[in-house]
Amino acid sequence: MSLKIRKGVPLIDQHDKNFMYGGKFGGNFIPETLKKPIDDLTKLFSKLRVDKKFLRERDYYFKNYVGAPTPFIKLENLTEHLGGAQIYAKVVSEANGGAHKIYNATVHCLIAKKAGKKFIIGDTGAGYAGKMLSMAAKKFGLKCKIFMGAKDIKRQRPNVEAIKKNGATIVPVTSGSQTLVDAVSECMRYWVANNDTTNLCVGSTVGPNIFVKICAWSTAQISRELIKQVKDEFGKIPKKMKLLNCVGGGSSAMGFWNEFMDTDAELIGIEAGGPKKSKLHAAPLTNDSKIGILHGAAQYVIQDKEGQIGTTESISAGLDYPGISPLHCFLKDAKRAKYTTASDEDALKAYQIVSRLENISPSLEPSHAFAEAIKIAPNLKSSDIIIVNSCGDSLKDKDIIKKKLGTYTR
Amino acid sequence: MKSKIALAFQKCKREKRPALITYTVAGDNNIQNSIKIMNAISRYADILELGFPHNTPIADGGQIQSSTHRALKNGIKLNNVFQIVKKFKKNNPNKPVILMGYYNLIYQIGEKKFLINCKKSGVDGCIVVDYPFPENKNFAEKCRKKSINFIQLISPTTSKDRMRKIIRISHDMVYYISMLSTTGGKLKVSAKKILQNYNKIRRINPKKNVVIGFGITDKTIVALKSAQGLVCGSFLCKTISNSLKMGHNPAEKLSKVVYNLKNKIL
Numbered sequence: 100m101s102l103k104i105r106k107g108v109p110l111i112d113q114h115d116k117n118f119m120y121g122g123k124f125g126g127n128f129i130p131e132t133l134k135k136p137i138d139d140l141t142k143l144f145s146k147l148r149v150d151k152k153f154l155r156e157r158d159y160y161f162k163n164y165v166g167a168p169t170p171f172i173k174l175e176n177l178t179e180h181l182g183g184a185q186i187y188a189k190v191v192s193e194a195n196g197g198a199h200k201i202y203n204a205t206v207h208c209l210i211a212k213k214a215g216k217k218f219i220i221g222d223t224g225a226g227y228a229g230k231m232l233s234m235a236a237k238k239f240g241l242k243c244k245i246f247m248g249a250k251d252i253k254r255q256r257p258n259v260e261a262i263k264k265n266g267a268t269i270v271p272v273t274s275g276s277q278t279l280v281d282a283v284s285e286c287m288r289y290w291v292a293n294n295d296t297t298n299l300c301v302g303s304t305v306g307p308n309i310f311v312k313i314c315a316w317s318t319a320q321i322s323r324e325l326i327k328q329v330k331d332e333f334g335k336i337p338k339k340m341k342l343l344n345c346v347g348g349g350s351s352a353m354g355f356w357n358e359f360m361d362t363d364a365e366l367i368g369i370e371a372g373g374p375k376k377s378k379l380h381a382a383p384l385t386n387d388s389k390i391g392i393l394h395g396a397a398q399y400v401i402q403d404k405e406g407q408i409g410t411t412e413s414i415s416a417g418l419d420y421p422g423i424s425p426l427h428c429f430l431k432d433a434k435r436a437k438y439t440t441a442s443d444e445d446a447l448k449a450y451q452i453v454s455r456l457e458n459i460s461p462s463l464e465p466s467h468a469f470a471e472a473i474k475i476a477p478n479l480k481s482s483d484i485i486i487v488n489s490c491g492d493s494l495k496d497k498d499i500i501k502k503k504l505g506t507y508t509r
Numbered sequence: 510m511k512s513k514i515a516l517a518f519q520k521c522k523r524e525k526r527p528a529l530i531t532y533t534v535a536g537d538n539n540i541q542n543s544i545k546i547m548n549a550i551s552r553y554a555d556i557l558e559l560g561f562p563h564n565t566p567i568a569d570g571g572q573i574q575s576s577t578h579r580a581l582k583n584g585i586k587l588n589n590v591f592q593i594v595k596k597f598k599k600n601n602p603n604k605p606v607i608l609m610g611y612y613n614l615i616y617q618i619g620e621k622k623f624l625i626n627c628k629k630s631g632v633d634g635c636i637v638v639d640y641p642f643p644e645n646k647n648f649a650e651k652c653r654k655k656s657i658n659f660i661q662l663i664s665p666t667t668s669k670d671r672m673r674k675i676i677r678i679s680h681d682m683v684y685y686i687s688m689l690s691t692t693g694g695k696l697k698v699s700a701k702k703i704l705q706n707y708n709k710i711r712r713i714n715p716k717k718n719v720v721i722g723f724g725i726t727d728k729t730i731v732a733l734k735s736a737q738g739l740v741c742g743s744f745l746c747k748t749i750s751n752s753l754k755m756g757h758n759p760a761e762k763l764s765k766v767v768y769n770l771k772n773k774i775l
């Protein structure tokens with residue numbers, strides 16, 4: 100049965116009384132101890148999001164601290180090289196800190212201040228969510244702890260250094276696959292034990308409902324800027340426009356698409372296809388995974404028949420996650436967005452092509468989206484518009500890229 | 510007819526002592542040992558909780574995670590968990606067994622089939638860590654219809670109003686989480702404070718059997734013995750870990766530890 104998206108209602112609010120989207124995604128599958136803190140946060144957020152003073156504060160920091168708006172540029176060389184659709188990029192990596200994670204981190208710190216909390220914790224995969232949270236925590240005078248898989252600590256060194264420099268503590272997570280999935284679990288466990296003094300910032304549009312909401316509400320800044328930039332560029336929203344975004348947990352795609360929900364824009368999410376010969380893909384939407392419960396929410400998730408969560412494999416730490424935002428599950432089932440994958444190899448190649456031809460150098464996450472653009476653009480007409488969210492900079496991946504390609508150029 | 514869980518509490522009440530409730534993970538460190546452990550400790554324990562392992566637990570501390578990891582590494586499946594209970598129940602038909610775990614495993618097999626398997630193997634109750642009230646209301650009702658106890662949890666963060674609602678729909682046993690912690694945390698709140706909160710819950714309905722869990726070891730158990738029941742889990746999982754490390758027989762070791770715990774609350 101196909102689900103329906105209501106027009107004129109923010110996507111994050113289209114849940115039922117059990118906080119489920121389409122009756123089957125999301126919700127709050129949480130230990131009793133977290134009921135109250137999540138309830139408190141839910142109430143506080145619903146007040147703040149309509150509070151004019153708070154909105155002014157948010158906008159002030161987005162403008163003066165994050166740096167809004169981030170550039171919207173045409174990739175002339177890439178367009179010419181591919182010879183089909185017109186390709187544009189929203190260069191979100193120009194935001195302070197170098198990625199979209201700054202929006203969620205800033206909003207969570209503002210909320211923590213309003214809640215009178217002195218500590219904030221968060222999970223991180225690629226290290227961006229951790230880096231941004233540590234930055235924002237420093238800015239707003241909060242003590243910060245970042246939970247990160249031991250495997251990710253090794254492969255995302257530049258962001259690890261940044262987190263430390265910002266004065267945050269890194270808690271290495273050595274359980275399970277030692278990647279994002281375990282970092283989120285460990286972070287939630289810490290919150291179970293410390294929610295009286297500490298606020299939690301879940302790093303993506305995953306987790307119990309309120310975290311999905313706050314994150315998507317924060318990253319929506321990207322499309323608020325973009326819709327204006329698109330209208331400035333084309334005079335209106337072009338008829339045939341595709342918005343391409345990589346999808347791990349799904350926070351940057353949610354932010355990139357939010358304001359275009361009720362338009363004709365085509366929304367395409369690109370999941371991590373992993374190494375070409377591997378089957379351990381972090382692509383629950385493309386691979387038709389079953390619905391399961393992970394980190395407090397029902398979602399399509401990579402798991403075995405019993406319900407044990409599966410391991411994933413991707414060159415991109417930020418996409419290496421077995422689950423996916425309930426919002427994306429909702430968009431998939433409502434057929435509002437389409438999802439596909441790009442392999443590690445395709446992403447690396449896309450990184451190379453874009454970095455060589457253009458002034459931007461996307462990290463391995465958005466390189467997945469660029470890979471799809473490179474694949475489809477030649478078969479499209481010049482009246483077709485492709486916009487890619489370049490939501491991270493390759494600098495953080497320089498070790499991986501060097502190892503895989505021999506050299507790193509930016 | 511009274512449930513075996515209710516009868517176990519009745520017996521303890523007569524003997525003027527709290528019920529001793531143990532928690533071990535099914536299949537830790539393998540199916541055979543798991544049954545041996547249950548058989549050994551059931552001489553002293555009044556109710557046995559048995560964890561069905563999940564690899565992404567969001568409320569378990571290190572000790573239980575280690576036990577879970579061992580069990581999963583040995584290939585334990587939900588079906589094996591039911592087999593373990595069935596085998597145990599063959600020799601101990603009146604000893605209540607409560608399954609404890611995370612909702613995804615129930616969700617995948619389906620609530621109905623899960624409960625049919627519970628019934629077939631002789632499970633007396635279940636605790637689902639990440640399925641709180643009121644979301645769990647339907648499932649709790651399905652349990653009741655099958656005469657299986659659904660055990661509601663209450664924590665220090667639970668409001669009075671919520672407590673009342675939870676107690677009202679609860680079955681024969683309610684589980685009070687002693688402190689803000691994952692399982693196996695160090696007791697960071699005084700026993701006095703824990704009992705104060707505990708008694709608040711008791712006063713709402715004195716007829717309900719309320720037990721205390723989290724942070725209970727051979728050191729902390731005495732101070733809490735005025736409760737109706739005490740759950741000891743991580744301490745036992747740690748004992749299994751240690752005895753495996755030392756090459757000891759975990760069943761023998763655990764039997765001694767549980768005997769010792771029991772003696773402290775007599």
